[in-house]
Amino acid sequence: MHLTSPIDDVRDGQDDMVVPTAGMVPLEHNPKEPHKTRATIMNDGNAVVEPAATSNGATQQTAISSVLHRSLHHDPLRVVSAEGSHLHLSNGQTIFDATGGAAVSCLGHGNERVRKAINHQMNEVSYCHSLFYGTSAAEDLATLLIESTNGKMAKAFFISSGSEAIEAAMKMARQYHLEKQPAEPSRTHFIARQQSYHGTTLGSLGLGGHVARRALFEPLLSTNTSHVSPCYAYRGFAFLDHEKSYIRRLEAELEAEFRRIGPQNVAAFVAEPVVGAALGCVPSVPGYFEAIRRVCDRHGALLIMDEIMSGIGRVGPRPSEHYPKPLHAWQDPSVGVAPDIMTMGKGLGGGYMPIAAMLANHKVIDALRKGAGAFSHGQTYQGHPLACRAALEVQRIIRDDNLVANVRKQGALLEKLLKEKLSLHPAVGDIRGQGLFWGIEFVTDKTTKAPFDPHEAVAMGMHELGMQEPYNISLYPGSGTVDGKSGDHILLAPAYTASEDDIRHIVDTTAHVVSQYFEQKYGAKFRMHKGGSAPLEAGLWSYGQTRG
Numbered sequence: 001m002h003l004t005s006p007i008d009d010v011r012d013g014q015d016d017m018v019v020p021t022a023g024m025v026p027l028e029h030n031p032k033e034p035h036k037t038r039a040t041i042m043n044d045g046n047a048v049v050e051p052a053a054t055s056n057g058a059t060q061q062t063a064i065s066s067v068l069h070r071s072l073h074h075d076p077l078r079v080v081s082a083e084g085s086h087l088h089l090s091n092g093q094t095i096f097d098a099t100g101g102a103a104v105s106c107l108g109h110g111n112e113r114v115r116k117a118i119n120h121q122m123n124e125v126s127y128c129h130s131l132f133y134g135t136s137a138a139e140d141l142a143t144l145l146i147e148s149t150n151g152k153m154a155k156a157f158f159i160s161s162g163s164e165a166i167e168a169a170m171k172m173a174r175q176y177h178l179e180k181q182p183a184e185p186s187r188t189h190f191i192a193r194q195q196s197y198h199g200t201t202l203g204s205l206g207l208g209g210h211v212a213r214r215a216l217f218e219p220l221l222s223t224n225t226s227h228v229s230p231c232y233a234y235r236g237f238a239f240l241d242h243e244k245s246y247i248r249r250l251e252a253e254l255e256a257e258f259r260r261i262g263p264q265n266v267a268a269f270v271a272e273p274v275v276g277a278a279l280g281c282v283p284s285v286p287g288y289f290e291a292i293r294r295v296c297d298r299h300g301a302l303l304i305m306d307e308i309m310s311g312i313g314r315v316g317p318r319p320s321e322h323y324p325k326p327l328h329a330w331q332d333p334s335v336g337v338a339p340d341i342m343t344m345g346k347g348l349g350g351g352y353m354p355i356a357a358m359l360a361n362h363k364v365i366d367a368l369r370k371g372a373g374a375f376s377h378g379q380t381y382q383g384h385p386l387a388c389r390a391a392l393e394v395q396r397i398i399r400d401d402n403l404v405a406n407v408r409k410q411g412a413l414l415e416k417l418l419k420e421k422l423s424l425h426p427a428v429g430d431i432r433g434q435g436l437f438w439g440i441e442f443v444t445d446k447t448t449k450a451p452f453d454p455h456e457a458v459a460m461g462m463h464e465l466g467m468q469e470p471y472n473i474s475l476y477p478g479s480g481t482v483d484g485k486s487g488d489h490i491l492l493a494p495a496y497t498a499s500e501d502d503i504r505h506i507v508d509t510t511a512h513v514v515s516q517y518f519e520q521k522y523g524a525k526f527r528m529h530k531g532g533s534a535p536l537e538a539g540l541w542s543y544g545q546t547r548g
Helices: 112-124 136-148 162-179 202-207 211-215 243-261 288-299 362-370 385-400 403-422 458-466 500-526 536-547
Strands: 039-041 047-049 079-083 086-089 094-097 153-159 189-193 225-228 266-271 302-307 341-344 356-361 428-434 437-442 476-479 488-492
Touching (some): 136 153, 136 356, 153 162, 153 362, 162 266, 162 302, 189 243, 225 243, 356 362, 403 428, 458 500, 488 500
Antiparallel strands (some): 086 094, 153 356, 476 488
């Protein structure tokens, strides 16, 4: 039996299953194959893989953990070391991390420059309170980031996670409307998009529009948010639609929502330039954000862009006359406008330290400067010296090694190979993305685009299979793609340092995982036709040979 959230009780004798909560769908335990791992999708969309069992069904890690892991029934597999894109586990496996965790490890693991930078900062100062002190690490990082926006942003605010960055952005938007002249205290409402995810804290969770992730905490969430349709061309295009008509419909929908709420009550519109975990790497249609900007400007609302997952070079933004060396997703010509406030995280520190940032433009900062003269927000670990120094070195490496160009180059290859290998698979509905940020959406029928039943837990099953021999690859699963409840996709987000060999290995292995998963579970209906993937052994042999 498959379980979906929420459940009313936990009965005795069910310790072979993961207890689900909202946004979490566990796979059932198969007593005939006790060696297989199990996985759980948690509230933030991440996957937790349960430890492999021995021949007698006991887990390899028998000690009771004092850590509150994402499952209270099983501990996750333990990483004992890592280098590059490889994670070495305590059970002897080596996993190729094709997703950088949650699109975090943009440089891979074990970068010597970052290690030395952190050690150097520890020798200077490891912590000081931002109410009284500043550090060169924070100043230098802020300068680098502000310069990377070509002067569009004015100030940077550093915190520890993406959820905190979104909270800071919401508070900044609120304070802006109070500090500007004339002040507009009625502007307390935020408009975001359906099937969106902006964080796990109550404010950021309430801002997001992902039904399953909100469900458990719905009574606690603020009512000052509402949601409009996402820019999701695969499912949003109507019959005989084209990009311009689709954008006009989305613009009209947002305009109608402003009028429903009352334009004088809206503080900001919030969206990801390329939607990450919630939809699976969905870029906006060119011209969409220009239309959104028109609506926001017409009604005096701010535009906030969430680049926590898609920013800092992840999508390989293309150079243009205005942005010859782009770093941010909004600098890509397909977006075409700069935000008033933006957030970033994940790739900012590359996983070497927990850090995220909120940046605000001159209009917003000038209002605060002429008003209270301060941002009414602060945290204990704000501008943490070690985190800022790690992020500074990560960003310098991205710049010095011209890694955004490599993201574009390898991203083009990733797109080409994914479509060659998987576009004809009967269960693959859409392959979309940009740079080194790609998603594969699964359907039961290519014509109707009908999703799989959520109880099938297709994306999680794909991740689970990938973690087993002979695949040994981590694929990032997501669910609720269609409506926040139904729909499955997997994400690929390799390191910016990925080589052509890495990309070919990722695609070959992913294609075999997809093909094997559907053939084993559903049989001939979803069998790859002639002309599909080559034998798995050939792909792995080629990768091993070229890597030495």
